[in-house]
Amino acid sequence: MEFGWTPVQQRRYDEALAAARAAFPRQDRGGNAWHESGPFGKEGWQALGALGALGASVPTQYGGRGLGALDTARLFEAVGRGSADSGVVFAAAAHLFAAAMPIAEFGSPAVRERLLPRLCSGDLVAANAMTEPEAGSDVSQLATTATRTEGGYLLNGTKSFVSNGPVADVLVTYASTDPAAGHLGLTAFVVDAHSAGVLTGQPFAKLGMTSCPASQIEFRDCFVPDGAVLGAPGQGGAVFQHSMTWERTCLFALFLGVQDELVDRAVAHARRRRQFGKRLAEFQSVSDRIVDMKLRVEGARLLLYRACWAIDTGERAVLASALSKLAASQAAVASATDAVLLFGGRGYTREEGVEAALRDAVGGLIFSGTSDIQRQLAAVELGL
Missing domain, CATH: 2.40.110.10 (Butyryl-CoA Dehydrogenase, subunit A, domain 2)
Incomplete structure (x- = not known):
């Protein structure tokens, strides 16, 4: 079992992270919100196309990057971490996994050739x-x-x-x-x-x-x-389930990236902020909360990578995908809530922007199948 990344994979992550930070920069405190969705913008969409997010898992012959599920998830993880706007990253994931991938897998040759290159480039939404x-x-x-x-x-x-x-x-x-x-x-x-x-x-x-x-x-x-x-x-049911397996797995990698960023911000805040003559980091209740944030994201990451592995190897991925989606979505809400509490009054204000991570995360409990549906899927796979 290998837990490392090849030089090519690590370089892809680093380049995507840098590109996302450049295309969707965060503002310092006192400027605009750190993590806030705005209106849909074609310029941002084209930027996502340029860095490969809109066609990551689409075959190269149709303008995509031809990545497997794991490498695609890793790309979205980097973009989710680097982008100040989770909304547009979510839009890209919905575009790719629930629309472009069914076309790539089930569309006629004529439909693929007509649509996929423009979907991958960002010319079409x-x-x-x-x-x-x-x-x-x-x-x-x-x-x-x-x-x-x-x-x-x-x-x-x-x-x-x-x-x-x-x-x-x-x-x-x-x-x-x-x-x-x-x-x-x-x-x-x-x-x-x-x-x-x-x-x-x-x-x-x-x-x-x-x-x-x-x-x-x-x-x-x-x-x-x-x-x-x-x-x-x-065959519509099979087409839909194919797209949902990709979406429930790879889309939620963007929330792993957001959680990584929240952990980094929480650590920096706990080191910098002082109360009662001590850094917040010296209070065990604070450090315990940050450790819990880290625990959640790492646990969800392992489940998500396991689900990606199942897709890439052709293994039945229903159980792994359901557990992955459940863990990643719940972790995103819990850790965003912890981040708001760690920042206190500042965390509740839009100026700091941490609260936007919580607002963005709540939808993950509903879309791509609610948490209750994921539990039902898992129960069926377990023979219950």
Whole structure:
């Protein structure tokens, strides 16, 4: 068992970290928030494309970097640590894992050649449209339908909480082509978001990650040709699970990076700040809290790397991915809360910016499958 990184892997991490810090710089106290999402910006998106985050795991023949799951996660870990804006990194992860990867794996050669190079470069923004107002965790109850017509299908239905929805050029969506078959009757499609019959709602006002806008997407007799089907009709459930395995594993590497940065900041603050004539670091309650932060991130990191290994070796990754997502998302919330408490009143203010890490982390307990869903997936894998 090898716990080290090759020179190539370490150089990739260091270069991505430096590039993220340059593209999304943090401000000193007294300036803007240290860790705050703003509106979605095309310039930042192009920067992520330039450093390879938008196509990290896409084959090189289509403009990607051709990285495996572990190296892809490591890249997002570096970008998450170096970027002052977790929202845009999350947007990149949603774009790559829930949209570009299904296209790369299940799209026709023509669709791959037409879309993937522009998705990898940042010329296009992709979104995954699965969740519906009345179908969240239970994807077998999708109300969106795809009705057969000459040369393709007509999509009708409403999708909700579509990350990147308001700025998307490409949608990967799922609809029922055989309502009587439940989840076995789902079909995946890639849709031009600017097509007739695609209506994009206003961005939701969210707790955090505002630079990854989310909205409803409505389909009204939206025609998609046969070539827009990902995989085969009825294979939508498998397409979705493939994308979720990547997303639940690699996306949460960005939260490992954020936690690494929070630990560094907490240590620096505890060394610098003095109360009752002593540095905060000399109070055992303070040092214990920082050690707990470090313990959480390292435990989540090992689980996440284990899940990546399963993907890269072709091993069934459902259990490893569920445990990884559960650990990383819960650690992100707990450690961000600890960081706010360590900084005290300053941690509660937006000027310091630590509180934004907490606001950004809460969504991780919900998206990509809630914590309860991850426990159910793990229970099934354990034979319960």
